[in-house]
Amino acid sequence: SQQGEEDPQALSIQEGENATMNCSYKTSINNLQWYRQNSGRGLVHLILIRSNEREKHSGRLRVTLDTSKKSSSLLITASRAADTASYFCATDVRETSYDKVIFGPGTSLSVIP
Amino acid sequence: GAGVSQSPRYKVAKRGQDVALRCDPISGHVSLFWYQQALGQGPEFLTYFQNEAQLDKSGLPSDRFFAERPEGSVSTLKIQRTQQEDSAVYLCASSLFVGRGTDTQYFGPGTRLTVL
Numbered sequence: 303s304q305q306g307e308e309d310p311q312a313l314s315i316q317e318g319e320n321a322t323m324n325c326s327y328k329t330s331i332n333n334l335q336w337y338r339q340n341s342g343r344g345l346v347h348l349i350l351i352r353s354n355e356r357e358k359h360s361g362r363l364r365v366t367l368d369t370s371k372k373s374s375s376l377l378i379t380a381s382r383a384a385d386t387a388s389y390f391c392a393t394d395v396r397e398t399s400y401d402k403v404i405f406g407p408g409t410s411l412s413v414i415p
Numbered sequence: 416g417a418g419v420s421q422s423p424r425y426k427v428a429k430r431g432q433d434v435a436l437r438c439d440p441i442s443g444h445v446s447l448f449w450y451q452q453a454l455g456q457g458p459e460f461l462t463y464f465q466n467e468a469q470l471d472k473s474g475l476p477s478d479r480f481f482a483e484r485p486e487g488s489v490s491t492l493k494i495q496r497t498q499q500e501d502s503a504v505y506l507c508a509s510s511l512f513v514g515r516g517t518d519t520q521y522f523g524p525g526t527r528l529t530v531l
Contacts, residue, residue, distance in 0.1 A: 333516040344419070344506060344522030345458070352517070390457050399470050400446070400514025405457035 307406055308391060314412040321378040323409040325391030326371075332401065334367055335392045336376050339408070345390065348376075383415045417441060419523035421507050427529045428497045436492045436526045440509030447490050448520060449482055450506040458506050464490060465513055476501075497530045504528070 309324045325334070333352050337345040351358045351367045351374065358365045364377040378385055388408045394401040420439045428434050440447050445466055450458035451474075460474040466487040475482070479498075484490040494501055504527050508520040 331516075335519075342524075344524045345508075345520075346522070347519040350517060350519070394516030396516075397471060400463060400465065401516035401518075402460060402463070402471065402514075403448075403516065403520065404460065405450075407455075407457045410455075 308389070308409040310409060311407070312410045312412075314414065315381055317381060317383055317413055317415050319381055321381050321385070321411055321413070323376045323389050323411070325374045325376070325406055327374075327391075327393045327406075328372065329393075329395065331369075331393045332396070333394050334365075334374050335403070336363075336365060336374075337390045337392060337405070339388045339390065341387070348389075378411075381411075381413045383413050385411060386413045387411060419507060419509055419521050421505075421523035421526050423526060424524060425527050425529075427531065429531055430499060431496050432530075433493065433495045434497055434528065436494075436505050436507075436528070438490045438492070438507030438509075438523060440488065440490070440507070441511075441521055442488070444509035444511050444521070446510040446512065446514045446518065446520075447484055448508045448510075449490070449492050450508065451476075452504045452506055452525070454503075461492070461505075463514065470514075494528075497528075499530050502528055502530045 335350045336348040390408045447464040449461040452458045463471040464484040479495045481493045504525040506525045508522045510518040
């Protein structure tokens with residue numbers, strides 16, 4: 303089962319434009335993370351935002367979190383062809399002895415040069 | 416490099432064969448996760464190890480799936496009597512600490528399993 307749902311499923315933009323991806327989740331969380339996956343590769347961690355934070359920046363990435371709406375967004379500014387990848391949000395669910403991380407289905411981003 | 420490695424990268428099996436997938440986590444990482452990723456989907460949790468202890472195997476789809484990490488480092492995911500629905504990419508990830516939600520998971524490149 304997947305806790306998060308990304309929206310849109312696929313996004314195609316021109317190089318230089320901004321890309322916005324959204325993630326909604328179902329249960330209360332402690333943290334939300336975004337990961338990127340290039341074709342045929344493993345996932346790479348991008349950024350983490352805690353439940354008591356509303357916005358976080360890292361380079362060209364901006365993440366927002368609205369716990370009242372159980373949603374998060376990832377904004378990539380001034381996109382580049384190298385940003386072409388799938389992007390996944392991941393939320394943690396407290397288990398007995400550890401925090402299980404659950405990934406959403408992802409948004410496939412294509413940046414056209 | 417010192418990242419997570421997985422082998423083989425690609426595996427083709429005939430239905431009914433047994434397969435073994437290997438994961439070498441980053442040295443010193445306490446936590447190790449296995450995920451199954453179907454085409455166009457996000458990783459689905461399979462199992463979690465804290466050192467050599469398998470603390471959660473709730474995501475394993477059936478008793479044909481078995482994972483071990485006997486010395487707390489290298490892990491093997493074994494699938495017995497493979498079925499076509501087992502075809503997927505199997506991802507391994509490790510993290511430094513004992514499975515906290517703030518931990519960064521470092522992923523290997525995955526093993527793409529195709530069952531004919």
